[in-house]
């Protein structure tokens with residue numbers, strides 16, 4: 001480890017120690033705990049897998065702190081159409097936040113903005129693939145795994161698949 005860095009991961013939060021930030025800015029790369037996501041009601045359908053990978057350029061411009069870069073988080077999701085689990089990578093390649101700072105600021109907590117960006121990228125109804133056929137509304141068979149004996153026209157079944165889940 002060695003010298004302390006200006007970006008700290010402490011108690012599940014990602015914090016910039018302004019006193020350690022190099023003039024001209026610095027690039028920070030690492031992984032922080034996905035606990036900061038605090039998914040609450042979403043947790044049944046999406047579960048974080050591993051930590052949040054970040055690559056952030058942190059720069060102080062007078063009384064502004066500019067944070068730019070990318071965030072990546074893997075999730076294990078349950079498809080809301082066919083109920084199968086699948087992996088989803090949420091990637092925000094253009095994370096940009098600016099914070100007003102002054103001499104009284106020693107630490108700046110980036111956690112809330114990071115959380116917001118990742119959560120906004122999460123689908124409300126995860127779907128394993130655009131082509132997912134969902135479940136047969138009659139017998140509940142997974143139509144991705146072949147047909148069933150029902151005579152229903154399966155067509156685009158996404159809404160009836162949702163009804164089954166309700």
Ligand SMILES: [Zn+2]
Pocket residue numbers: 079080081082083084127128129132133134
């Ligand atoms: Zn599916």
Ligand SMILES: [Zn+2]
Pocket residue numbers: 136137138139140141148149150
């Ligand atoms: Zn069926």
